[in-house]
Amino acid sequence: MxxxxxxxxxxxxxxxxxxxxxxxFVGICPFLGVSRRVDTAFGMGCAVTFVxxxxxxxxxxxTYFILRPSAPLPAWVWEMAGGDPQTEIDLSVxxxxxxxxxxxxxxxxxxxxxxxxFPHLYKSFGVYxxxxxxxxxxxxxxxxxxxxxxxxxxxxxxxxxxxxxVGGGVGFTxxxxxxxGIREELDLCDVPEPLKGPGIALIVAGIMAMAxxxxxxxxxxxQNAIRLLxx
Amino acid sequence: xxxxxxxAVERFINGILPExxxxxxxxxxxxxxxxxxxxxxxxxxxxxxxxxxxxxxVMISLIRGLLKPHLRILVFTLxxxxxxxxxxxxxxxxxxxxxxxxxxxxxxxxxxxxxxSRCEIxxxxxxxxxxxxxxxxxxxGFALALGSIATVREILGSGTWFGLPVMPxxxxxxxxxxxxxxxxxxxxxxxxxxxxIGRKRAEKAKQNR
Amino acid sequence: xxxxxxxxxYIGQAWLVILLSLVYGGALAGVxxxxxxxxxxxxxxxxxxxxxxxVPGADGDKTREVNxxxxxxxxxxxxxxxxxxxxxxxxxxPAGWVxxxxxxxxxxxxxxxxxxxxxxSTITGLYVLDQKETPGLGNFITSEALFTNQFxxxxxxxxxxxxxxxxxxxxxxxxxxxxxTISSESVCRIVNRTLATFKQPIRRRALQGGKATxxxxxxxxxxxx
Numbered sequence: 001m002x003x004x005x006x007x008x009x010x011x012x013x014x015x016x017x018x019x020x021x022x023x024x025f026v027g028i029c030p031f032l033g034v035s036r037r038v039d040t041a042f043g044m045g046c047a048v049t050f051v052x053x054x055x056x057x058x059x060x061x062x063t064y065f066i067l068r069p070s071a072p073l074p075a076w077v078w079e080m081a082g083g084d085p086q087t088e089i090d091l092s093v094x095x096x097x098x099x100x101x102x103x104x105x106x107x108x109x110x111x112x113x114x115x116x117x118f119p120h121l122y123k124s125f126g127v128y129x130x131x132x133x134x135x136x137x138x139x140x141x142x143x144x145x146x147x148x149x150x151x152x153x154x155x156x157x158x159x160x161x162x163x164x165x166v167g168g169g170v171g172f173t174x175x176x177x178x179x180x181g182i183r184e185e186l187d188l189c190d191v192p193e194p195l196k197g198p199g200i201a202l203i204v205a206g207i208m209a210m211a212x213x214x215x216x217x218x219x220x221x222x223q224n225a226i227r228l229l230x231x
Numbered sequence: 232x233x234x235x236x237x238x239a240v241e242r243f244i245n246g247i248l249p250e251x252x253x254x255x256x257x258x259x260x261x262x263x264x265x266x267x268x269x270x271x272x273x274x275x276x277x278x279x280x281x282x283x284x285x286x287x288x289v290m291i292s293l294i295r296g297l298l299k300p301h302l303r304i305l306v307f308t309l310x311x312x313x314x315x316x317x318x319x320x321x322x323x324x325x326x327x328x329x330x331x332x333x334x335x336x337x338x339x340x341x342x343x344x345x346x347x348s349r350c351e352i353x354x355x356x357x358x359x360x361x362x363x364x365x366x367x368x369x370x371x372g373f374a375l376a377l378g379s380i381a382t383v384r385e386i387l388g389s390g391t392w393f394g395l396p397v398m399p400x401x402x403x404x405x406x407x408x409x410x411x412x413x414x415x416x417x418x419x420x421x422x423x424x425x426x427x428i429g430r431k432r433a434e435k436a437k438q439n440r
Numbered sequence: 441x442x443x444x445x446x447x448x449x450y451i452g453q454a455w456l457v458i459l460l461s462l463v464y465g466g467a468l469a470g471v472x473x474x475x476x477x478x479x480x481x482x483x484x485x486x487x488x489x490x491x492x493x494x495v496p497g498a499d500g501d502k503t504r505e506v507n508x509x510x511x512x513x514x515x516x517x518x519x520x521x522x523x524x525x526x527x528x529x530x531x532x533x534p535a536g537w538v539x540x541x542x543x544x545x546x547x548x549x550x551x552x553x554x555x556x557x558x559x560x561s562t563i564t565g566l567y568v569l570d571q572k573e574t575p576g577l578g579n580f581i582t583s584e585a586l587f588t589n590q591f592x593x594x595x596x597x598x599x600x601x602x603x604x605x606x607x608x609x610x611x612x613x614x615x616x617x618x619x620x621t622i623s624s625e626s627v628c629r630i631v632n633r634t635l636a637t638f639k640q641p642i643r644r645r646a647l648q649g650g651k652a653t654x655x656x657x658x659x660x661x662x663x664x665x
Binding site for chain 1: 464465468469471472476542544546547548622
Binding site: 268294297298299301302305306309310313316317320321323324325327331388389404406409410 | 453454456457460461464467468471472475478479482483486570574575576577
């Protein structure tokens with residue numbers, strides 16, 4: 001059950017210890033922009049989780065089969081075309097373009113889906129749904145997965161990639177919902193004029209980041225617990 | 232200036248302080264928080280962003296006549312992604328340690344809102360000279376923002392500036408400044424300061440009228 | 441979003457995207473061809489430059505020559521395989537092994553190089569390649585004086601343990617960095633795990649004369665510990 005232990009480590013790492021917003025600083029724009037009220041914030045978190053899962057799945061597939069060094073598909077095409085089967089084909093230079101295309105398309109599809117089946121939610125999102133495309137968190141999750149597809153000794157399967165994506169999305173949702181809850185209270189407080197809005201939000205985020213630093217080492221403990229349980 | 236677009240020189244000056252991408256427009260926060268632990272990575276990131284911004288501006292400005300409304304964002308993204316890949320490869324080849332330190336934040340320039348918004352607002356509608364001026368101005372503003380935050384964080388957090396020690400040996404390094412909470416706190420307080428300065432100047436302008 | 445362009449309109453506009461994709465693709469192919477070797481060289485230099493320091497008696501250039509001619513790959517019982525570097529002296533005689541290893545640290549992944557002697561029985565050195573630990577605390581794991589020098593001379597057979605007080609000399613104890621116990625423990629855990637998995641396969645290879653023989657990554661084999 002080593003796989004389960006590793007998946008737990010990835011999930012907790014992405015959600016809590018190395019929280020996408022509070023540790024890696026990705027997804028700050030929606031974090032500051034959409035965190036005024038808890039219900040919109042939670043909805044945005046769910047939308048981001050949904051998109052990042054789809055994007056991660058698609059990008060893992062493309063990277064595994066096409067883009068990484070010595071990927072199977074280009075090698076097969078090269079051989080069919082009569083090339084020397086020993087040459088290593090490396091298309092990874094096209095990774096970033098491919099990823100951002102996939103992400104933009106995923107957001108487009110999610111937008112159409114939400115518009116059709118959840119029109120109420122679609123209205124409340126307004127312009128922020130298409131803005132998920134420029135959400136650093138999604139591209140960041142894909143880049144992290146790509147990092148683990150570069151090293152032939154530690155190749156990540158689709159299960160690990162999806163765990164990272166979902167874990168990251170859940171972490172983003174936790175962070176943005178907490179921030180929304182705090183900001184709803186802040187609206188009733190006496191914040192100095194220059195700090196109103198993004199200023200105080202960032203200071204609160206700093207304190208939240210300090211709090212989340214306390215999660216370090218939690219994955220080790222949970223891993224040990226799982227190993228004990230499964231013995 | 233009501234019916235005229237800003238000229239090239241005006242755009243250049245605008246980008247540095249009055250419409251500073253970080254302090255006033257609140258764009259491009261991800262790299263601003265991530266790489267400003269020390270001045271050297273911050274400046275490298277600013278240089279990389281400047282390369283991408285100016286190149287993308289030039290390219291988009293050259294093809295602005297061919298852009299159709301529905302596919303223009305796609306074209307912007309494609310262009311930006313290409314230049315970011317070039318910048319990333321260049322860094323990996325000639326500044327390998329720095330490239331490793333900056334890590335995933337160089338490719339994240341693709342989703343840096345500063346660049347897409349400049350393409351949308353300026354270079355898709357203006358000729359090349361104006362686009363370049365706008366790009367250079369915004370890049371300088373971005374570098375100024377990154378530099379100011381990095382200076383505060385590095386001096387307080389490590390006692391150095393650009394790797395050179397500037398604080399006395401007895402300075403207890405405020406480790407928190409180099410960590411994520413320090414990034415948020417520094418940016419929040421500096422934003423507050425920028426806002427305060429902006430308000431004072433607006434008040435003075437109102438008084439002088 | 442209200443006026444939908446005609447299908448013909450979309451196709452008509454797509455030619456620009458396709459043309460740009462081709463142009464950009466060509467530009468990127470050019471950049472990649474120009475810079476690929478330099479980047480790969482940077483990566484290789486990172487490891488090869490450290491080998492003479494990690495394994496006393498090893499010669500950097502000769503090691504590089506030998507390892508670039510033939511990649512040494514060892515596999516454990518589960519089929520997990522790992523590239524190792526055979527460190528050779530200037531005359532080609534085997535001087536030791538360098539084993540790359542990595543795992544989760546306190547903040548993020550830690551990558552290290554472990555130096556072993558020719559029989560893979562003693563650790564000759566440790567070098568931290570990559571880490572993102574807490575500056576001023578955990579990132580002292582890169583410091584030779586404070587941390588990595590302790591690994592030289594430790595036996596590869598006893599798992600290393602981390603203590604916060606002064607360790608008994610000659611034992612398998614490593615003193616943690618003050619205030620960075622988790623980072624120190626992570627490094628030891630990575631070293632222990634990698635050595636436990638791969639020291640037998642390396643010893644088997646050493647018994648074969650230490651020759652760097654090329655071998656394709658094997659599937660799950662019947663290697664016994």
